[in-house]
Amino acid sequence: MTVVRLVPSSLRARLALTFGAGTSFVLLVALSLLFVALDRQLDAAVDADISGRADDLIAGVLARDPGAVRGDPMAELYAADGTPLVSAAALAGQTLLAPEQVRAVGDRTVRSVVLLVPRPGGTPERVRLIARPVGRDGEILAVGQPLSTVEGAGDRQLVVLAVATPLLIAALCVLGWLLVRAALRPVDELTREAAAISTLDSDRRLPAVTGDDEIARLAATLDGMLARLAVAFARERAFVDDASHELRTPIAIMRGEIDLALQACDDPEEVRRSLSAAQRQAARLSRLAEDMLLLARERAGALGVLREPVDLTDLAHAEARALGPVTGITVEVRGDPVIIDADAGRIRQVLANLAANSAAAGAGTARVTVGTDGADACIEWADDGPGFPPNLLDQAFERFVRGDPSRTAPTGAGLGLSIVRAVVTAHDGTALLRNGPPLSGAVVTVRLPATF
Structure with a gap:
């Protein structure tokens, strides 16, 4: 049964995946906040425009100039009972507020209300408006602004963000991959060189990594470790060589003395001298073996002492x-x-x-x-x-x-x-x-x- 790995085994791939996921999340959050901020900024601009127009129109109405209302793109003056008194020419007989809505305004200001206003042709339109009391005889002024332009701008922003977001995420993922590959390239070089070093007696060393970052310090540490291991290996090899040399001499003497004893079987005195010499060399070998065993135990940390x-x-x-x-x-x-x-x-x-x-x-x-x-x-x-x-x-x-x-x-x-x-x-x-x-x-x- 084949097991599918959800997480890649390569450190480079895992880092790139983590970088891409993290940056994608941050980018999505940032772009979402940007879209919300732009949308609110557009709404604030519309409200500011409507409020300014309402101030100008109220001033005109109070000055007995109803023509200002007729010339506005979307404004209407109502009597206290909700009857339209003056309407903007652009409304073409349509009303912004129903009589009950006008009566509900009373003496307060209603800001940033979004209504569906029927337009010529029967298609309702979303309109943001402000309703204010004029200040005489309970008259109410309603000033509106169609939201089609604003909503169109918001839709265009959403399309731009929807197209740009995947491109930005892809660019960031590629950039993350390149950065991770560049950062881990010295690790690949160290791995290849370490694999090529077959024995500790080799003069090859790990390549130096420029800089003073973690990888450079790791390379220097590993190279120092190889140097120390090479020194220890050389010492152990010298120990084996010296031990072989020390053992060879008494063994050769023992063999020579034994050969002499065998050749002089008819001469007891010569046999005794040869065996005595062989005995001395055997004792020398025994002492050497005991000394080497003691040093080996000390090297292994197993040299016990009775305190x-x-x-x-x-x-x-x-x-x-x-x-x-x-x-x-x-x-x-x-x-x-x-x-x-x-x-x-x-x-x-x-x-x-x-x-x-x-x-x-x-x-x-x-x-x-x-x-x-x-x-x-x-x-x-x-x-x-x-x-x-x-x-x-x-x-x-x-x-x-x-x-x-x-x-x-x-x-x-x-x-x-x-x-x-x-x-x-x-x-x-x-x-x-x-x-x-x-x-x-x-x-x-x-x-x-x-x-x-």
């Missing part, structure tokens, strides 16, 4: 004792007890990654300072290493970013500081990097919301 009261100073002392032998650096802890609601395991991971980063940079000493700053708890990690390369200070938190190989040990995947920022962000905190005092090396400042 419980934690004394940051006690935790830092415990980690310093555990990290020193593993990393080969001396870790000093300073500060008073600071208790916050945090995930102790994740905070240990932050300290472990910072220690690994300092060890990889060749530092021998690290200092952890725990304190407070306003409503935040602060953990400052400083080492005596070479510090962050100046060109990497703004990128050190990015994934797979590593310093100059001549300044750092060729270990790690470049995810340590990314994990630090991810964990701190999950705790609604911030992390900042700099070089300098207190040990003239790298300094990482972690700020976490406090509960004291």
Whole structure:
């Protein structure tokens, strides 16, 4: 069954239809009011003409000049009983008012009365007249004006309006269509260009729309969104490329060590060395997979933290004792007890990654300072290493970013500081990097919301 749509699906057609209907209604109302105003103006002009003639004729009658009434196009003087005394020559024996109508006038003025007056030939004619008392002996003067001329003018106006109205409505509808099409032309261009952009790695962008209207701002917003998506896509692609590169190296080493073990089955010592090397690479792969999974959860907003009261100073002392032998650096802890609601395991991971980063940079000493700053708890990690390369200070938190190989040990995947920022962000905190005092090396400042 075919369903007929009463409302068009196209926005352009709907806007043009709404514009045409609205303007047609307004135009019809305006022209109707114009016709009524013109009709009333004609009636007012007729009344003014009759009133002026009546004033002149009354003056003539009072001056004993009945010829003024005979010379008028349509006037008649009556006695108080309704008998015609003087009639206009143009009436040709016809009367404007019947005797009872004259007697009904009395001493008052009757204005703008429309009557059907019989004319020669038996055809009645619509006449607008005024009946006034003359001021002597109860005489009544009636002055009339045929309405055929006025009605003809009104009919001609109605015909003109009836012909002009559809033409004006059609012109307004066409104008509305052209205006809507011109206004939505940039939208069509944006739609075609957006459909032509197949992937986010394309350099194509949406066309710029001149002006500062809503469509121009929409085009600029969409183009900015595409640019941001392209940057995010490039970062994700770089992440995949870097991850593939990082995974390829330990996998290749593992395969080589396993091949060596298989070839040296008759040499237990060689087999043990090969399997030990493969085990180390497997552990490296496991750490890399866990780090990548943590970052993926953080990107998806699913990195959960178990919040419980934690004394940051006690935790830092415990980690310093555990990290020193593993990393080969001396870790000093300073500060008073600071208790916050945090995930102790994740905070240990932050300290472990910072220690690994300092060890990889060749530092021998690290200092952890725990304190407070306003409503935040602060953990400052400083080492005596070479510090962050100046060109990497703004990128050190990015994934797979590593310093100059001549300044750092060729270990790690470049995810340590990314994990630090991810964990701190999950705790609604911030992390900042700099070089300098207190040990003239790298300094990482972690700020976490406090509960004291």
